[in-house]
Amino acid sequence: MLTDKAPAGLQDHLGYWLRLVSNHVSAAFARRLDGQGVTVAEWVMLRELHGAAPLPPSRLADRMGMTRGAISKLADRLLDKGLLARTADPDDGRAHTLSLTDAGCVLVPTLARLADQNEAEFFAILTAAEKEAVEAALRRVVAHRGLTGMPVS
Template sequence: MPRSTKKPAKLPLQEFIPYKLAVVANRLSQSIGSLFEKKYGIQIPEWRILMALHSCGPLAPNEVVDHTSMDKGRVSRAQRRLVELGLVSVSNDPRDGRRLVLFLTRKGAGMCAAIIPAARETEAWFLSVLPAGERRALDKALTRLLMRSQELRQTDSGN
């Protein structure tokens, strides 16, 4: 049988946009994570939960999973640590006593107030290589890609 003369398709990672997005996100996340761990004693999963509660208000653990795109196990571990640190409390939902919700404590709200300027400063430094128009275009493109990625999540879960 004759051998195929077709060359196998190549996929140089450096040209693959999902790879580039993952590398940029990982490097930025590691840098921010290192800063927050040294300065505030928290890691990225804990920071994400704090910021979700800060921006959304009280959330059930499954809502935290949705807002942060972290898996249930990671949310559960980070939630426990935040409770131990006194940054988050867990209570029954006042609207539905059967449901548990996470709340920021005063200490947690204070930490958020301290962290936000550092996060914004890191973001500004990181994006400073882009002119203002490119930053706006990047923000628009990422917003669209986030919406598209939500479609992927729905497809993956069979919805």
């Protein structure tokens, strides 16, 4: 064979386990949300707007780690579902703001409950101390590398 000696296996990387678990958590959550006719990205946007002042799309793009183009289309879909409103900024002719409709506001707590269930179900085997330790470690990585804006996919 034309190979060097075998390199480190995928499973030797922390990144592998992170992604394995993370993807499964997301996939399971997506299945739950599916029953409510909502995607994960839509949930994130709804959550981002819930209980907050109306936000311009560009701000959401930053916070959600997506491009403005993606936000624009995502907003369109939520608009079609009647969960979101798009309002022109009276002061700046270019700007718009996005906010939840009443239906959107009502829906969020339901979805949040699904998120809680998903979280609980997945990490049930871990003790509180373990969860704390993992979260603390991840927070340190985030802080140290200045990570910001969750890429939705």
